Amino acid sequence: MGLKSLVSAKIEVKxxxxxxxxxxxxxxxxxxxxxxMHIQGCELLEGVFGTAGSxxxxxxxxxxxxxxxxxxxxxxxxxxxxxxxxxFEGDIVNKYENFKATFHxxxxxxxxxxxxxxxxxxxxxxxxxxxxxxEYIVSVTKVVDDHHVNMK
Numbered sequence: 001m002g003l004k005s006l007v008s009a010k011i012e013v014k015x016x017x018x019x020x021x022x023x024x025x026x027x028x029x030x031x032x033x034x035x036x037m038h039i040q041g042c043e044l045l046e047g048v049f050g051t052a053g054s055x056x057x058x059x060x061x062x063x064x065x066x067x068x069x070x071x072x073x074x075x076x077x078x079x080x081x082x083x084x085x086x087x088f089e090g091d092i093v094n095k096y097e098n099f100k101a102t103f104h105x106x107x108x109x110x111x112x113x114x115x116x117x118x119x120x121x122x123x124x125x126x127x128x129x130x131x132x133x134x135e136y137i138v139s140v141t142k143v144v145d146d147h148h149v150n151m152k
Contacts, residue, residue: 002097026049039140055088080104085102102118
């Protein structure tokens with residue numbers, strides 16, 4: 001059994017929270033056009049974008065390397081504006097086990113916050129915590145947010 005880890009971040013967003021939820025739920029394949037320096041592609045492998053059980057393959061550049069992530073959309077809650085992705089194949093699960101990413105929006109009166117949480121297991125203490133991956137996810141989120149702010 002691995003060492004369980006959880007890393008989370010909250011990012012205040014300037015664009016419409018409903019738009020961001022819609023992008024990450026139903027329009028994942030458009031993220032590569034919004035931030036091509038980070039994401040090179042998003043391909044639907046099975047199912048329909050925006051439905052639980054669908055499978056997606058991401059190609060992205062992380063820490064200077066071309067990477068792949070194949071994920072199943074484990075759950076979607078439109079009311080809570082939450083999505084859970086579980087990686088079943090790819091570069092991260094080649095090293096880390098039980099990798100899961102959760103996106104949700106915490107709507108406050110004064111600001112909307114995109115919240116990301118990644119959960120995973122490290123097989124041993126030699127593998128680092130995925131702090132840099134969370135920083136990468138935050139960066140992607142900011143670029144998608146800026147894209148929608150600039151469209152206004």
